[in-house]
Amino acid sequence: xNKDTKVLVQGITGKEGSFHTQRMLEYGTKIVAGVTxxxxxxxxxxxxxxxxxxxxxxxxxxxxxIIFVPARFAVDAIYESADAGIKLIVVITEHIPVLxxxxxxxxxxxxxxxxxxxxxxxxxxxxxxLLGIMPARAFRKGKxxxxxxxxxxxxxxxxxxxxxxxxxxIGIGGDPxxxxxxxxVIKMFDEDENTDEIVLVGEIGxxxxxxxxxxxxxxxxxxxxxxxxxxxxxxxxxxxGHAGAVVYMGMGTYESKVNAxxxxxxxxxxxxxxxxxxx
Amino acid sequence: MKLYEYEGKKLFSRVGIPIPxxxxxxxxxxxxxxxxxxAQLLEGGRGKRGLVKVTDNPNEAIQEMKKLGISxxxxxxxIPHTREAYISIILNRDLGEPIFTLSKEGGINVEEAKxxxxxxxxxxxxxxxxxxxxxxxxxxVNNLSSIINGLYKIFTDYDAELVEINPLAITEDGxxxxxxxxxxxxxxxxxxxxxxxxxxxxEYSSDNYVELDGDIGxxxxxxxxxxxxxxxxxxxxxxxxxxxxxxxxxxxxxxxECVIKVGSxxxxxxxxxxxxxxxxxxxxxxxxxxxxxxxxxxxIFVRLVGTNEEEGWKLLESKGIKxxxxxxxxxxxxxxx
Numbered sequence: 001x002n003k004d005t006k007v008l009v010q011g012i013t014g015k016e017g018s019f020h021t022q023r024m025l026e027y028g029t030k031i032v033a034g035v036t037x038x039x040x041x042x043x044x045x046x047x048x049x050x051x052x053x054x055x056x057x058x059x060x061x062x063x064x065x066i067i068f069v070p071a072r073f074a075v076d077a078i079y080e081s082a083d084a085g086i087k088l089i090v091v092i093t094e095h096i097p098v099l100x101x102x103x104x105x106x107x108x109x110x111x112x113x114x115x116x117x118x119x120x121x122x123x124x125x126x127x128x129x130l131l132g133i134m135p136a137r138a139f140r141k142g143k144x145x146x147x148x149x150x151x152x153x154x155x156x157x158x159x160x161x162x163x164x165x166x167x168x169x170i171g172i173g174g175d176p177x178x179x180x181x182x183x184x185v186i187k188m189f190d191e192d193e194n195t196d197e198i199v200l201v202g203e204i205g206x207x208x209x210x211x212x213x214x215x216x217x218x219x220x221x222x223x224x225x226x227x228x229x230x231x232x233x234x235x236x237x238x239x240x241g242h243a244g245a246v247v248y249m250g251m252g253t254y255e256s257k258v259n260a261x262x263x264x265x266x267x268x269x270x271x272x273x274x275x276x277x278x279x
Numbered sequence: 280m281k282l283y284e285y286e287g288k289k290l291f292s293r294v295g296i297p298i299p300x301x302x303x304x305x306x307x308x309x310x311x312x313x314x315x316x317x318a319q320l321l322e323g324g325r326g327k328r329g330l331v332k333v334t335d336n337p338n339e340a341i342q343e344m345k346k347l348g349i350s351x352x353x354x355x356x357x358i359p360h361t362r363e364a365y366i367s368i369i370l371n372r373d374l375g376e377p378i379f380t381l382s383k384e385g386g387i388n389v390e391e392a393k394x395x396x397x398x399x400x401x402x403x404x405x406x407x408x409x410x411x412x413x414x415x416x417x418x419x420v421n422n423l424s425s426i427i428n429g430l431y432k433i434f435t436d437y438d439a440e441l442v443e444i445n446p447l448a449i450t451e452d453g454x455x456x457x458x459x460x461x462x463x464x465x466x467x468x469x470x471x472x473x474x475x476x477x478x479x480x481x482e483y484s485s486d487n488y489v490e491l492d493g494d495i496g497x498x499x500x501x502x503x504x505x506x507x508x509x510x511x512x513x514x515x516x517x518x519x520x521x522x523x524x525x526x527x528x529x530x531x532x533x534x535x536e537c538v539i540k541v542g543s544x545x546x547x548x549x550x551x552x553x554x555x556x557x558x559x560x561x562x563x564x565x566x567x568x569x570x571x572x573x574x575x576x577x578x579i580f581v582r583l584v585g586t587n588e589e590e591g592w593k594l595l596e597s598k599g600i601k602x603x604x605x606x607x608x609x610x611x612x613x614x615x616x
Binding site (some may be wrong): 016020023071072092094095096097098099100102103105106119121133134135137138148149150151152153154155156159174176177201204206207211228230231232233234235237238239240241251270271272273 | 323370372373375376390402435438440465466467468470471487489491499500501502503504505506507509510511513514519522524526527528554555556557558559584585586588606607
């Protein structure tokens with residue numbers, strides 16, 4: 001993604017869609033079209049609105065789509081974008097039922113689309129393009145790549161690292177099933193010439209962090225990684241907010257993640273503020 | 280949403296999973312012969328707490344448990360069996376497919392079981408005979424079809440997160456019975472299952488609040504930031520009283536509701552609130568805090584930055600509520616106060 005990425009907003013006339021369309025435009029993101037069924041022909045902040053994604057792609061070149069559609073209709077929005085051949089689909093919507101999501105993610109993958117999210121803050125290349133809901137104040141151009149399972153915690157950590165600046169920041173979302181995993185993003189950062197060091201923001205639940213540790217241990221990642229895991233004080237088997245942060249069957253505890261990182265020589269910060277000292 | 284054992288068993292019998300005959304009661308039952316009396320609670324570990332009793336006199340067991348404040352009981356026929364096993368289905372996060380976990384030991388914490396095996400059943404097709412045969416071989420039983428198909432049906436038809444039978448009883452003549460049920464439905468999908476909620480007489484309650492045993496109320500936006508705030512408070516020597524995530528894009532009403540909920544806990548002496556607005560707007564948050572503050576009147580330390588922060592700050596200032604930009608300073612001030 002860069003300043004030339006052409007973006008479609010699905011759910012552009014809704015409360016969140018319109019608000020964040022304006023924010024993204026202010027940031028410099030090239031939003032070329034929007035979709036809201038029944039609102040085709042209107043325009044919002046100068047962006048033309050279409051009834052369907054297919055109508056929009058007839059009139060515009062589109063590289064990426066961002067979905068603000070409410071949870072009940074968001075899965076259909078994913079299918080629609082994938083069918084239209086859009087290569088990058090960012091799903092901001094939270095609370096999408098997981099089985100519906102699992103089916104649609106598999107479908108989109110088969111169609112060749114990459115999904116970021118759902119329930120994610122999106123991604124940002126500071127001072128170039130924002131494809132998401134991240135508050136601009138936290139980000140500055142630099143050489144640190146950040147990948148995170150948590151939205152607001154990402155803003156917090158980006159701001160703490162403002163003096164270093166960031167190459168790209170990706171919030172992959174905290175749901176149990178997501179389109180793009182931490183391992184994929186870490187691999188991309190490792191190959192990205194604009195990224196010098198990687199910050200990984202994880203939380204309890206799931207095993208993605210352990211998988212990253214394994215990749216590092218096996219020498220598949222060359223760049224330095226500093227990790228932070230939220231949930232040190234979270235009680236087991238209790239769900240901490242969104243569906244991802246729960247320890248089931250003893251998998252993905254705070255300890256198992258931290259131990260995996262230590263074994264792989266990945267520095268682990270105890271608090272978000274300690275990340276700065278470990279870079 | 281976690282279901283009670285008897286609710287889970289209602290679903291079991293609907294999809295053809297064999298269960299013992301039983302009666303749900305709040306008081307006396309008409310019963311002859313050996314029975315199992317089980318307290319209907321949502322917490323686990325009932326066996327260890329003496330809340331599952333095998334008895335010839337179920338009414339006596341009920342009266343005893345009533346003294347412990349339990350109000351609902353499932354009385355079931357006792358099924359003599361020679362072995363116990365474990366079966367569950369969840370969605371595997373890495374594969375995005377349902378996965379059955381089987382164990383030859385029942386009644387255990389599955390993470391501690393030595394002998395378990397997992398079987399993936401793709402969502403596109405569901406369980407087939409050739410999936411079930413290796414499962415039967417593994418557990419050394421002959422008639423798992425109704426169990427496996429039933430678990431899968433509950434899992435997909437009702438959008439369950441977990442469906443578990445533990446223990447699964449295997450009788451001397453090779454029959455299988457689900458002696459217990461554990462069913463967790465996915466909160467995000469409950470809107471599709473209003474009929475079931477009505478039938479069970481249950482209402483949806485959000486999981487964004489978890490009570491802990493400390494005295495400092497914690498509120499954040501986003502699960503990650505809220506957990507990180509709890510961790511920071513703990514590392515600084517404080518004791519969190521809860522986890523409360525106001526959720527994405529919380530408005531004035533929602534914020535007010537959350538602050539009141541946390542502030543109404545009598546153990547909570549002060550509240551630390553950590554908001555970094557993205558989709559959430561700081562002015563809405565400030566309005567919600569102001570509304571709630573007038574009701575709960577407990578010290579509140581608000582860290583507020585992000586989308587529309589200046590509007591939010593102005594609102595808080597106008598009511599004399601101090602705000603912070605740096606969460607560490609907010610936590611420090613709260614702990615020292």
